[in-house]
Amino acid sequence: MAIPATAGPPVTASPRLMWAILGLVLLADALDMIDATVTNIAAPTITAELHGGEGLIKWLGSAYMLAMGVLLVVGGRLGDKYGQRRLFLIGMSGFTIASAVAGLSPNPALLVLARGAQGAFGALLIPQGMAIMTKTFSRDMLTKAFGMFGPLLGIASVGGPILAGFVIDADIAGLSWRPIFLVNLVLGGLGLVLAVRLLPQDDGDASTGVDGVGSGLLAAIMFGLLLGLVEGSSNGWTAIPILSIVAGLVFLAAFARRQSTAADPLLKPSLLRNRGFSSGLLVGLIVFAATTGLVYVLSLFMQQGLHASARDASLGLLPMTVGIIVAAGACMALIKKMGRTLIFLGLAIILIGCGWLLVLVTSSGTDLSLWTLAPAVFLTGLGMGACYGTIFDIAIGDIDPDEAGSASGSLSAIQQLAAGIGSAAVTSVFFQSTASGLGHAMTTSLVVVVALTAITVPAVILMPRRAPEELQH
Structure with a gap:
């Protein structure tokens, strides 16, 4: 993880506050890592109970990662424009609500949409923590913080699949796989309370540019390619998956063109x-x-x-x-x-x-x-x-x-x-x-x-x- 060349404005946070903010940022990143990996184990059980077929297995992970990847860079820019604290609160709130919808989903379609929403709000949430630390931490504290990310996120990547496996086998209250998402109501709620109390106020910079067209083209590329792959392998290589992949490649060319001409390219x-x-x-x-x-x-x-x-x-x-x-x-x-x-x-x-x-x-x-x-x-x-x-x-x-x-x-x-x-x-x-x-x-x-x-x-x-x-x- 790269340490920024400059630490931003003068440091104002006390040592105790810096450690508290670090704990909050690590909680947010751990939530992302756990939910990115939790369906690696849970997918067969979820698919069997919701009768979703092969397509659901593929989309459970892909929907989350697609939304996260497409919006991650934009999430950072939105934080610069409207304030990192505001975007952190929006991201944590949306992620928590989307987790609840995922855990209560009665059918595959709603679950996939909820997974996409988790990824999208996660993309608004994750970049803000790094920006907040860069602005408020001393250089020494910043180095210590970055040194903790690798081990903790490694533990979270272990925790996701293991949590899913043990929760499914425990069948808590007869809910099977659903608590692997519903637990985020507790963790996300805790994150919101801490964020309101700890994060410094910032108004952002209204002059920061956000390339909405480029973001839309990137989303269209990935959706077209993934839809073609999933549909083609699940239901046969008919006109729909082939055209979807072709459309994705066309959008790729348009995205490349946009990045060479946009004032604020992604x-x-x-x-x-x-x-x-x-x-x-x-x-x-x-x-x-x-x-x-x-x-x-x-x-x-x-x-x-x-x-x-x-x-x-x-x-x-x-x-x-x-x-x-x-x-x-x-x-x-x-x-x-x-x-x-x-x-x-x-x-x-x-x-x-x-x-x-x-x-x-x-x-x-x-x-x-x-x-x-x-x-x-x-x-x-x-x-x-x-x-x-x-x-x-x-x-x-x-x-x-x-x-x-x-x-x-x-x-x-x-x-x-x-x-x-x-x-x-x-x-x-x-x-x-x-x-x-x-x-x-x-x-x-x-x-x-x-x-x-x-x-x-x-x-x-x-x-x-x-x-x-x-x-x-």
Whole structure:
């Protein structure tokens, strides 16, 4: 996570207030991380109870990540324009209400809409915390705060699937999966109370530009591509999914044109002309898409192929998350010395881990235990953690300081959009291959993940050798 080059206006917060604000911001980010991952485990149970079919499994994660990715950069700009405190309160309120709607949804359509609303309000919420800390924290406190994000969000990424697995198995008050969303009424309510009491007043800057046209085009791109992928793989490649993908590509061309002509573009054209940054953008897009899809289909394979309960499947994925946390933590100390070599190492470990899984599934099919898969799952997590902790930090190694904000926001948005694309695309491959058995479906999905990961290796050579100096702790 990049530390801004300047800390903004003079610091006014006391040490106690800075720690309280940090706790609030971490709560907001943890809510986002938990809800982004909670359906990895819960999707089969939700789909069975709501009779949603394959399409619902794909949209549960994709709707959230699509809305989050499309609006993330805009959310930051709106905070600058109308005030971070105001947008934080709107985001937390909307996220809490959308969570309640998701938990009470009687049908797939309303649930998918609620998941999209969660992502949209989350995109208004998350950028404000970083901006508030930058304005009110001392440089020393800011460094301490950023150092806490990785471990806590890693714990939250573990907590989402594990929470889902145990809540579903507990069947609290006969509500099955619904409490995984309803718990946000308590957490979101607490966040609102704290935000009203703690966050400083700010009026924003009315002169800040927000590219509404560019945002609309970006939304149209992602919706068109995801709708085509989901509908085509679920209901056949008729005219509707094909036209949807074509429309997405047309909107992509229009978006590229808009970014070169807009007064306040979402993505500065100079960033795309930076070879190191654009290479990092491409590597991050593919790696996050492939690995997010892998996590989703592993959960499906464990529950549908190995007949694991939701709780056991969540524990089956735990080695991967532990690997991510371990590697991401190690990379914080190694990034100064090793730079982009860490990315090569991470990609190699992902390939070895997926190759190991491929051998196991190819040889034994669904006659496997979660314990047999655990070492390969852990190794794959180590590779993912090495990449997650370094790709975007290295990508901004050569950019100008005045482009840091736009670059960081763009990379965060790409991460969310990649996750949405990956969960839809790789699960589409999985379901398209189930006719030959779930073992074959998992094998095919792993081959796709390996191929996508492998093609990113040459692009890493074009990335900067080092992260910016302020990230080299």
